[in-house]
Amino acid sequence: MKKFKASFAAELPRINAALAAAVAELPAPARPIARHILDAGGKRLRPFLTLLFARLFDAAEADRHRLAITLEMLHAATLLHDDVLDNALLRRGKPAAHTVFDVPAVILGGDALLSHANAIVASFGDTRMTRCFSEAISSTTAGEILEIAARGRTGISRQEYENMVRGKTAWLIRAACEMGALAAGASKAGVQAAAVYGENLGMAFQLVDDALDFAPEEITGKPTGGDVREGKFTPPLRLYRQSLADKERAAFDAAFARGFMTENEAAAIARRIRQAGYDAQTRAEAQHFLHTALAALRGMPDTDTLSLLRDLCVYARDRGQ
Secondary structure, X not given: OHHHHXXXXXXXXXXXXXXXXXXXXXXXXXXXXXXXXXXXXXXXXXXXXXXXXXXXXXXXXXXXXXXXXXXXXXXXXXXXXXXXXXXXXXXXXXXXXXXXXXXXXXXXXHHHHHHHHHHHHHOOOOHHHHXXXXXXXXXXXXHHHHHHHHOOOOOOOHHHHHXXXXXXXXXXXXXXXXXXXXXXXXXXXXXXXXXXXXXXXXXXXXXXXXXXXXXXXXXXXXXOOHHHHOOOOOHHHHHHHHOOOHHHHHHHHHHHHHOOOOHHHHHHHHHHHHHHOHHHHHHHHHHHHHHHHHXXXXXXXXXXXXXXXXXXXXXXXXXXX
């Protein structure tokens, strides 16, 4: 993991420089909004994955940073729009963009980020990459719609949950991997392997995020139990709800549907989830997706880049522990 973290850290300055250059190309009114959301931080995992898959399939290792940032720009645009929809006051501990700029400007700023990312992809002249990026937009939008429709509901099935996560989280990671493989001229089988790896890594990341939502604030830096207060019915909450007696379950369902959970109530539920090990069970479910991601790498050249992709699965599994 030391090698993985060092490699990731070495790429961040070039990734951030490419993002800054792209933002400077936006229309002037959109630049402060774009800088605000991008300066709020983020793992930059998607650009790193694009770079890794480009290197895995391309011995020449051409500079792919401008392409790699496009999915990060798409992601930033969705965050701007999400915070408006949720009326969120903070984003990664900083004021949400719509509390600093007016709401119409933030929505249009997100649109500018998205359209410029699309233009960057199109400039590479490969219709397969353009299609990949368009599918990422469509799938992310569908996932967000499903999440909004599911809010406050305890009756969503596990399949509905996975469809939502596949759209709102996993597809962007899938597209980042696929884009790198396409840029490197990988075979059809290689591109498909990159897509399978990315989608399953994304599913695992979300499951671990769902588990970490109930970790103490001193571990994550975020108030514990945010999902229960926001009406997001995640796997740890499903397990918790199943453990309740009928009367308790009915009371939970009513409070969850109305969004009346207080911070103290959410913290109490989080403690019970940790004590019962429902967060650990959710992490164990992520392992199934990580096995599939690792299986997609079989037959690839045994290089340092392949080792980093394997290490990334360990990182995804062990975050917050």
